[in-house]
Amino acid sequence: MPGTLTVYRWELRKLRAQKRTYLGLGAAVAVPLIFVTALAIRNGEPRDVAFGRYVHDTGLAVPLVLLLFGSVWLFPLITALVAGDIVAAEDRDRTLKTIFTRSVERQQVFAGKALAAGTYAVAAILLSGVVALLAGIVASGYSPIVTLSGTRVSASHGLVLVGASLAVYLLPILAVASIGLLFSTVFRNSAAAIVGTLMFSLLLQLIGILPGLGGLQPYLLSTQFQDWQGFLRVPVDWAPILRALWVCSLYALPALAVALVAFLRRDVAGE
DSSP: OHHHHHHHHHHHHHHHTOHHHHHHHHHHHHHHHHHHHHHHHHOOOOTTSTTGGGTTTOTTHHHHHHHHHHTTTHHHHHHHHHHTTTTHHHHHHTOHHHHHTSSSOHHHHHHHHHHHHHHHHHHHHHHHHHHHHHHHHHHHOSOOEEOTTSOEEOHHHHHHHHHHHHHHHHHHHHHHHHHHHHHHHHHOOHHHHHHHHHHHHHHHHHHHHSTTOGGGGGGSGGGGGGGGGGGGSSSOOHHHHHHHHHHHHHHHHHHHHHHHHHHHTOOOTTO
């Protein structure tokens, strides 16, 4: 465990020094601000999505709408920027051999990198959610929100529901990070891993809308980006939330296992 934490701290320092880290976090901040500004200027509302009709009534609706929009490409891309690079960058810079000569085991190096990629993904989602919430409150006020069941709940209760929704949204995001880590380990190329992770996410969304494949929807990772909506029903619908837990695990755990095996077997003698 001490060795893993040491590597984890190394990786966090690396992330703080990389431009792609700030590119992803910058996008996580900029998109909510642009969205709220556009709503204020145009005075329109995205009525075709859940909670879109309430964005001018309460700021609590803004982060919920962005969760729906961001699941298509924004948040998977932000996640892939770091997860797809975190191992491949060592191949590019030929630094794996140096890392392996330090007094840590390979599995500890991998665990530290996985924790760092997960931390970045969590930070990006939470940062985006907080900025969207604050900007929404400034623009539309801190008012009660109407749930998907048509029940009006207080602003304080709504704030708790938004926080719970963000927590559930992190499940598929962490699964995407795991897949990005796998591609980063196997492809040994940052660009291929980042694009591959994003294309994998988009492919699952495409499968979800193809005719005749509706039966697969509950088991697609893309579907789990909607499961947070279970918290916005009265009473809370736990079925999609619990499904998100095990479906996302079915994607994340095998990806991490394969990536770990590939990492442990990596031959760096020629580097």
